[in-house]
Amino acid sequence: MGLQDDRMNGAYRAEGWVQWPGEPELSFQFARTLGGAQEGASLISECFRAASRMTPGDTESWYREWQVLAKASEQRALDAYERGFLRTASSNWLRAANYYRSSEFYLAHDDARRRDSFDSVERCSHRYLEGLTPAGEVVRIPYEGGAYLDAYFIPCAGGDVRSPAVIAFGGLDEYKDELLxxxxxxxxxxxxxxxxxxxxxxxxxxxxxxxxxxxDTEVPVGACVDYLLTRGDVDPGRIALYGASVGGVYAARAASFEKRIVAVVSDSVMFDMASLFASWLDTPERLIWRHLKWVFGCATPQEVVDKARDFRLQGVIDRIPVPYLVLQGTEDWLGLQTATDTFDYAKAHGVDATLRLFDPDETGAAHCQVDNPTLGQEFICDWLAARLGIDQRAVRQRRPALA
Structure with a gap:
C-alpha cells in the first residue's frame, strides 16, 4: 500500500472527489481518469486500487500503477478478441488506452517511456476504432510542408446521407485519444x-x-475542414468546432477566421492566457511549466508568457459570425472570471454567445466537468445538434460498440 498520511484522506468537495487534498494537481488528474468510468474508459474499483498503491507526490508510483492497469486491460482485450468476445475486447482496449494515457502524464517529454506509453495509447485506440460499427478511421490530415495532423474520423451511421460533423480537440495536455x-x-x-x-x-x-x-489556429483547423470536404459522408454546410481548456481558446480563435464553421464551443476558456500564465511565474517549480514549455516550444516560463500574448481573445472573437457556446465550472481551477470575461466581451460585440455554468449542486463544477463529464457532454452535444439543424427524434439511434 502507498504512504498513509493526511494527504491520503480523500474527500468529496465542491469540485468533486479529491483523492489527496494535499496534492490538488495530482488529485485533479486522478479525478480525470476516474471520471472516464462514466463513459467506459476506466473502472472505479481499478482506479481506487491503483490510487491506494501510489505515494502522493511520487510521479513514479503514478506511472507504475497506471501501467499495471493498462497492460492488464490490453491483455484482457487480446485474450477476449482471440476467443471471439469482441465486445469485451473493445471495452478493454478503450480502458487500456485511457490508463496508458494517464501513466505518461507526469513523465518528462524526453523520457523514452513517454513516447512508448503514447504509442500504446494509440495502439489500443486503433483496435477500439476497428470495433465500432461503422468502423472509425485513423487518418493523417495534410498540413504545412509535408507534415500532417493525427486524427480519428468516426462516422455517424446514416447510410448514404451526408451527416453534420464536429471537429474536436483537447487543450494543453488532452489529445484525441481522451476525446475518444x-x-x-x-x-x-x-x-x-x-x-x-x-x-x-x-x-x-x-x-x-x-x-x-x-x-493562428485557423490554419490547422482550416486543414481539417479541407479534409472533411473531401469526404462524401459529411455535409459541407454543417461543420462545427469543439475545443476543451486551452483548446477552447484555439476553437474560438479559429472560428473567428475560418468561415466554413457554423457553430463553436469553448469547453472552458482563457480570455487572456498570458495574464493567467504570468500569475504562475512565482512558482517555477510547478510541473505544469515543463509541459507548457514543451507545447509552446519555449525554453523558459517567461518565454511561454510572451508567446501566450498572441493567444489573447480580445480583438479576435468579436469576429465570430456563428453561435458560440462557452462552458465553465464554478470551481474550475482557472477561475470563473476568465469565462465570464470571454462571454461578456463576445456579447458586447454582437456575437450570438451562450454561457453555461456548472455549479457544485448539479456537479460538473470542475475544470471541463471532469467530476461529471457525462453531464457536460450531454449539454454540449444537445446544443451542437440544435445549431446544426438536427431533429434528434428523427435520428436512428446508434451507439459505439462499448455502450
Missing part, C-alpha cells in the same frame, strides 16, 4: 460524425513531429 471516450456516444447518437484531431502542440502531432502550438 468522452464524445462519441453523445455525438453519434445525435446524428453527428466526429473528427478528433491532434492540433499543433498536441498528441502525436507534437510527439512524433515536434510541431508546437501556434496562435
Amino acid at each position: 471516450h468522452e464524445m462519441p456516444k453523445h455525438a453519434l447518437t445525435r446524428g453527428m460524425s466526429l473528427l478528433l484531431v491532434d492540433l499543433p502542440g498536441q498528441g502525436g502531432t507534437l510527439r512524433r513531429q515536434g510541431i508546437v502550438n501556434r496562435p
Whole structure:
C-alpha cells in the first residue's frame, strides 16, 4: 500500500472527489481518469486500487500503477478478441488506452517511456476504432510542408446521407485519444460524425513531429475542414468546432477566421492566457511549466508568457459570425472570471454567445466537468445538434460498440 498520511484522506468537495487534498494537481488528474468510468474508459474499483498503491507526490508510483492497469486491460482485450468476445475486447482496449494515457502524464517529454506509453495509447485506440460499427478511421490530415495532423474520423451511421460533423480537440495536455471516450456516444447518437484531431502542440502531432502550438489556429483547423470536404459522408454546410481548456481558446480563435464553421464551443476558456500564465511565474517549480514549455516550444516560463500574448481573445472573437457556446465550472481551477470575461466581451460585440455554468449542486463544477463529464457532454452535444439543424427524434439511434 502507498504512504498513509493526511494527504491520503480523500474527500468529496465542491469540485468533486479529491483523492489527496494535499496534492490538488495530482488529485485533479486522478479525478480525470476516474471520471472516464462514466463513459467506459476506466473502472472505479481499478482506479481506487491503483490510487491506494501510489505515494502522493511520487510521479513514479503514478506511472507504475497506471501501467499495471493498462497492460492488464490490453491483455484482457487480446485474450477476449482471440476467443471471439469482441465486445469485451473493445471495452478493454478503450480502458487500456485511457490508463496508458494517464501513466505518461507526469513523465518528462524526453523520457523514452513517454513516447512508448503514447504509442500504446494509440495502439489500443486503433483496435477500439476497428470495433465500432461503422468502423472509425485513423487518418493523417495534410498540413504545412509535408507534415500532417493525427486524427480519428468516426462516422455517424446514416447510410448514404451526408451527416453534420464536429471537429474536436483537447487543450494543453488532452489529445484525441481522451476525446475518444468522452464524445462519441453523445455525438453519434445525435446524428453527428466526429473528427478528433491532434492540433499543433498536441498528441502525436507534437510527439512524433515536434510541431508546437501556434496562435493562428485557423490554419490547422482550416486543414481539417479541407479534409472533411473531401469526404462524401459529411455535409459541407454543417461543420462545427469543439475545443476543451486551452483548446477552447484555439476553437474560438479559429472560428473567428475560418468561415466554413457554423457553430463553436469553448469547453472552458482563457480570455487572456498570458495574464493567467504570468500569475504562475512565482512558482517555477510547478510541473505544469515543463509541459507548457514543451507545447509552446519555449525554453523558459517567461518565454511561454510572451508567446501566450498572441493567444489573447480580445480583438479576435468579436469576429465570430456563428453561435458560440462557452462552458465553465464554478470551481474550475482557472477561475470563473476568465469565462465570464470571454462571454461578456463576445456579447458586447454582437456575437450570438451562450454561457453555461456548472455549479457544485448539479456537479460538473470542475475544470471541463471532469467530476461529471457525462453531464457536460450531454449539454454540449444537445446544443451542437440544435445549431446544426438536427431533429434528434428523427435520428436512428446508434451507439459505439462499448455502450
